[in-house]
Amino acid sequence: MNDVQSTFLDLYEDRLTDFTRISRTAGSRSDYVQGGGGNTSCKLDSQLMAIKASGFRLDQIAPDAAYAVLDYSKLRLFYQNTNSASLDDVEKAGSSQAKDAAVIIDGLPVLRPSVEAGFHSLLDTYVLHTHPVYANLLTCAVEGPELAARIMTDMKMNYAFVPYINPGAQLTFEIDAARKNAADTEGKQPSVIFMQNHGLIATSDDADTCLDLHEKVNNSASVKKTGRPFKWNRFQMLHQKISGSQQHHGSNHTFLIQYGISISLRFRLCTLISWSSFPARWQ
Numbered sequence: 001m002n003d004v005q006s007t008f009l010d011l012y013e014d015r016l017t018d019f020t021r022i023s024r025t026a027g028s029r030s031d032y033v034q035g036g037g038g039n040t041s042c043k044l045d046s047q048l049m050a051i052k053a054s055g056f057r058l059d060q061i062a063p064d065a066a067y068a069v070l071d072y073s074k075l076r077l078f079y080q081n082t083n084s085a086s087l088d089d090v091e092k093a094g095s096s097q098a099k100d101a102a103v104i105i106d107g108l109p110v111l112r113p114s115v116e117a118g119f120h121s122l123l124d125t126y127v128l129h130t131h132p133v134y135a136n137l138l139t140c141a142v143e144g145p146e147l148a149a150r151i152m153t154d155m156k157m158n159y160a161f162v163p164y165i166n167p168g169a170q171l172t173f174e175i176d177a178a179r180k181n182a183a184d185t186e187g188k189q190p191s192v193i194f195m196q197n198h199g200l201i202a203t204s205d206d207a208d209t210c211l212d213l214h215e216k217v218n219n220s221a222s223v224k225k226t227g228r229p230f231k232w233n234r235f236q237m238l239h240q241k242i243s244g245s246q247q248h249h250g251s252n253h254t255f256l257i258q259y260g261i262s263i264s265l266r267f268r269l270c271t272l273i274s275w276s277s278f279p280a281r282w283q
């Protein structure tokens with residue numbers, strides 16, 4: 001280990017240890033993440049953020065492995081001060097900003113950050129984003145927003161529910177808008193974000209609170225805990241309604257496969273297409 005690397009690791013030891021812990025805890029659960037899906041991040045100070053690297057699994061994260069380091073303050077400024085409608089190509093602008101924000105730490109491998117780095121830059125110190133089968137029962141249900149309201153009212157937590165958008169810059173702008181809206185109307189930013197037909201985000205300045213929130217929301221969203229959140233005949237994947245959404249639902253499909261639910265031929269076909277086309281760049 002060289003001096004620069006050991007200085008970095010020593011300086012941020014506590015946060016990197018917590019970052020590793022939340023990543024591995026969530027990453028050890030196949031009902032929370034599948035393959036390289038999901039991502040975590042940790043703000044190390046007022047400028048640097050460690051975020052899971054694309055192509056790695058959450059349980060591979062260690063204080064010195066499987067993450068990229070970004071200047072999140074730069075990325076945050078871009079998302080907070082740019083009108084997305086003014087950009088010719090929102091996704092291109094977002095990925096070029098993420099590239100510019102990359103920070104090379106001597107001695108650590110230079111890895112590509114998750115494509116979802118944008119929204120991580122906007123949130124609290126610890127961010128845990130997964131594709132959990134339980135919360136996704138809710139995010140994929142027609143009555144999802146209603147169920148989310150019920151769960152979160154019981155938990156007395158601030159939350160947001162964002163519509164399906166392919167992961168990337170446009171989704172980050174949407175999360176920023178939801179965040180600002182919650183701050184304006186309720187006086188505080190959401191600690192939980194439901195992403196329609198996609199997954200869940202929990203965020204906190206404390207690592208254990210972040211893990212705990214994530215766990216509680218999933219417990220509440222599970223069929224057992226909510227009593228009757230779910231009627232299978234009303235369960236509609238939104239593929240048909242939302243253009244281009246069919247490629248990002250490994251978690252839902254995993255659930256369906258794991259539990260052997262009998263579903264329509266059209267949906268099975270959709271599942272097959274999604275599994276075969278789930279791109280590594282979205283991990």
Ligand SMILES: [Zn+2]
Pocket residue numbers: 038116129130131167198199
């Ligand atoms: Zn995701």
